[in-house]
Amino acid sequence: MTLSDVARASGFSVPTVSIVLSDAPLAQNLAAATRERIRITAQQLGYHPDAFARSLRGRRSRTIAVLAYDLSDPYCIPIARGIQSGLQLARYVPLLIDAQTQRKLFDSSLKLVLEQRAEGVIVIASWVFQETNLLADIEKNHVPIVILGRDLTGRNVSSVLVDNDAGGWLAMRHLSDLGHRKVAVIRGPEELFDSEPRWAGVRRAAAEAGIELDPRLVFQLPGMVDPVSGFEGGLHFAEKLLAARADFTAVLAFDDLTALGVVRGLAGAGVRVPEDCSVLGFDDVLPAAVATPAMTTVRQPLKEMGLRAAEWVLQRIQAREDGVENAPDLCLAEPELVVRMSTAQPAARKGRRS
Numbered sequence: 001m002t003l004s005d006v007a008r009a010s011g012f013s014v015p016t017v018s019i020v021l022s023d024a025p026l027a028q029n030l031a032a033a034t035r036e037r038i039r040i041t042a043q044q045l046g047y048h049p050d051a052f053a054r055s056l057r058g059r060r061s062r063t064i065a066v067l068a069y070d071l072s073d074p075y076c077i078p079i080a081r082g083i084q085s086g087l088q089l090a091r092y093v094p095l096l097i098d099a100q101t102q103r104k105l106f107d108s109s110l111k112l113v114l115e116q117r118a119e120g121v122i123v124i125a126s127w128v129f130q131e132t133n134l135l136a137d138i139e140k141n142h143v144p145i146v147i148l149g150r151d152l153t154g155r156n157v158s159s160v161l162v163d164n165d166a167g168g169w170l171a172m173r174h175l176s177d178l179g180h181r182k183v184a185v186i187r188g189p190e191e192l193f194d195s196e197p198r199w200a201g202v203r204r205a206a207a208e209a210g211i212e213l214d215p216r217l218v219f220q221l222p223g224m225v226d227p228v229s230g231f232e233g234g235l236h237f238a239e240k241l242l243a244a245r246a247d248f249t250a251v252l253a254f255d256d257l258t259a260l261g262v263v264r265g266l267a268g269a270g271v272r273v274p275e276d277c278s279v280l281g282f283d284d285v286l287p288a289a290v291a292t293p294a295m296t297t298v299r300q301p302l303k304e305m306g307l308r309a310a311e312w313v314l315q316r317i318q319a320r321e322d323g324v325e326n327a328p329d330l331c332l333a334e335p336e337l338v339v340r341m342s343t344a345q346p347a348a349r350k351g352r353r354s
Helices: 001-009 014-020 025-029 033-046 051-060 074-091 103-115 136-142 164-178 195-208 227-243 257-268 286-290 302-322 349-351
Strands: 063-068 093-098 120-124 145-148 158-162 183-187 218-220 251-253 279-280 296-297 332-335 336-337
Touching: 001 014, 001 033, 014 025, 014 033, 025 227, 063 103, 063 302, 074 093, 074 120, 074 302, 093 103, 120 302, 158 164, 158 302, 164 195, 164 227, 164 251, 164 279, 164 296, 164 336, 183 195, 183 227, 195 332, 227 257, 251 257, 257 286, 302 332
Parallel strands: 063 093, 063 120, 120 145, 145 158, 158 332, 183 218, 183 251, 251 279
Antiparallel strands: 296 336
């Protein structure tokens, strides 16, 4: 259906129909009955505005590219939903691209975004974004960009991420408050931006509680190829701890999927969680809540972070239209401890209290 079809069926001229259906300011000069008849006719005919033609005329695509490092990771899903909610309110369409943790695919997708004239870019980032040179190309084309999961404000890019230092502190503080002194820690991959600040928060809380972290109980995940590799890493390190007959009462894992791998490894050796060993994760993705036992974790406000990224990219699009220069913004979202069934007092302390 075209404007001509609506004009013919309603009995009005094409310019009049166009003014009404595009909600142009001139439509207010037309009689209310005229506007109503045109809209009803368009609805009956199933007419929808040609967004592509409109974008060519106004040089506006009304699309925001959302480039995720791996959509199979439960971490990405609530972020993407938050982004979508924010863009829909402004009548923008998210162009969702899955880089599948492949660097070449990531780079080629960013090039495609520029070719398709997306008005803005939101990147749900990980280590695959660390060394890409395409940021310069995006900046040269004056395309607003917001990064989720990394701090790139030093490169003039607005960034949204959780306060990893505070999150690591919350996790370790919870275990120390329960009475755990022998805590095994599984750190994140070295390439991942979150790893070092989260580890710093863990050490800070341990020092405040007078807990000395045994280097023999500290492990680091290798580069994560996909979310399953985190689960497999947790399983591997749990088995390694048990094989070495290490003395520990709790495991603090880098994220929820790694923590679930730890639970699987402990269960395979007959070690009960939390009766024999407490396990704590990070992120609060859906599998953590529905697992048995339900996982104690540090929640990232993922949907809210996605919504903030959408708001910022839209603000920067408007600023570009107004010819205004904006300094990069940094949002450090506040983490929250979520206590569920996988943590408890150490068995020895329980015995003393009873």
